[in-house]
Amino acid sequence: MTHRAGPVPITVNETGPGTLLPLTGDQVAGLLRVPGLVRLHPAPGGRWRMSGNQKAGLVRLPTPSGGAIQLHLRPKLPVRNLLFLLTYSPDDPWRTQTVTAAEAQNLLPALADLLARTTRRTLESGVLHGYRTIEEDLPLVRGRIRTADQIRRTGLPLPVAVRYDDHTPDIAENRILLAALHRAARLTGIPPRTATALRHLADHLSGVHLLPAGAPLPSWTPTRLNARYAPLLRLAELLLTDRSVQPEGARTTDVDGFVLAMPAVFERFLTLALGDALARHGIRIAAQEQHHRLDTQGRVRMRPDLVLYRAGRIVTVVDAKYATLDTTTAPTEHLYQLLSYCTALGLGQGHLVYAATAGRHATDHVIRRAGITVTAHGLDLGQPPAELLATIADLATRIQGPSALGAPLTP
Incomplete structure (x- = not known):
């Protein structure tokens, strides 16, 4: 054998x-x-x-x-720092616990451990229930009769076509959580103790249907009722985003594992953290907003990472770059990109934010004969979370200052 x-x-x-x-x-x-x-x-x-x-x-x-x-x-970042980027939320009351939960040296065991810890704490207050509209045929009347369906029937009047609202744990939030618990318990490299804890926690979700493999995740809307689930659901969705990897050709190949695209991680974190800091200055961020203002015909589509607004007027534009700025000069292609954004949006200044591994002062690039300045900033992602957020708060102050008048454009 x-x-x-x-x-x-x-x-x-x-x-x-x-x-x-x-x-x-x-x-x-x-x-x-x-x-x-x-x-x-x-x-x-x-x-x-x-x-x-x-x-x-x-x-x-x-x-x-x-x-x-x-x-x-x-990853190039320590697991503790990476987990902070992944799970950051301005309204997350467990932010400090998120940082200290990473006891493992590898990313995947640390994420699984964090999921188990967060699930246990969330379910201490009980499993979330909600109302779900159900249509079925019953031998008795429950809720409202589906009159049109019932009239079309011939013969015996039973069963009755009814529609009713059921108070049930089988709702979108719990289906997402159950799928994440099952997937995390099966992933390669998860310690047996953590896998056992994840399976035990899944048993608490009795009456919740497990999503079929490859099925899209159900949508949920943050409300006052599910607020305690929100940090947990963000983590669960993170573990479910890469359930398959696209190979050559049209067919997907299921892989046993978990992969993060680090540029997307950095852009998401910058959007949330910078958006939170800028909100204190009365500025809102629009992420991945589409514009057609570069050419007079409106044929060229542009999608800047972040467009900043104050009172309906564009303040400036920011592009996230998951790259280390090795010199004091930003790459030419990055300068061209920001120059086109500023030209299209009628701005005098734009900003490049790099995921530097060491702190770096801002560097201005004044574009000759254009009257446009592109400023490159470096964020040291290896800083402790409190220091990193303080750096972002300082960045928000610098970004909103010189361009406070803004451009009178709306998308």
């Missing part, structure tokens, strides 16, 4: 020159089926140089021959 070997473990850092590895053709084929996870380049001696591609997580990839690769995409 032969035993299939376990998955081949490979660790890749998110940044850096990469690692030389003696990969087989089968392993290379498995990695290439899901493009974008890592960068692969052939090297002398039959080896391959594998480097990170701004992703973090842990996945188990099948290979064409039936083998598997366990790929650990190691």
Whole structure:
């Protein structure tokens, strides 16, 4: 009797020159089926140089021959700092607990542990119930008779077509939570103790239907009634966002694992944290807002990361860059991008915010003959959370100051 070997473990850092590895053709084929996870380049001696591609997580990839690769995409940030970025919310009363919950050294076990802790605390007050409209045929009248459906029937008057509101735990919030608990318990690299805790917590959601594999997540609306669930649901949705990875071709390949696109993580955090800081100055942020103001025909579509408004007037524009600003000069393509945004929106200044690994003072780039200044800022994401938020508060003050008059444009 032969035993299939376990998955081949490979660790890749998110940044850096990469690692030389003696990969087989089968392993290379498995990695290439899901493009974008890592960068692969052939090297002398039959080896391959594998480097990170701004992703973090842990996945188990099948290979064409039936083998598997366990790929650990190691983030450049400490797990504690990354968890803070992932779970940050201006109205989250558990922010300090979110930071201290990361006891594991790897991202995925830390996230699973955080999900278990947060779920346990949330359900201490009981499982959330809500009213759901149900239509079914019953041997008795309950709620309201569906008159049109009942009239179309012939023969015996039973069963009765009825519609009623049921007070039930089987609501969108609990379905999302149950799906996240089940998925986290099955992920590769989760300690047995954490997996057991997750399964035990799932047992508390009796009467809640488990979402089928691949089904879209149900929508929910934040209200006063589900406010205590809100931090937990943000974490649950985070664990459910990458349930499959798109390979070459139209078909998706299910992978056992979890992958974060770090540029999206940084942009989301900057939107929330900077938006919270700017709200104190009477400024609101519009994220990924579409504009057609660059050409006179309105054919060119532009979607800046952040457009800032005060009293309906555009104050400035901000673009998030998940890259380290190695010199005092922003890359030319980034300057061109902000120049086009400012030109289209009629602004005299725009801002680039870089996810620097070390603090850096703001640098102004005054564009000749355009009358436009593009300012590059660096955020040290490795700071403790309180210091990072203080830096963002200072950034908000600088951004809203010189451009306070704004441009009289609305989308």
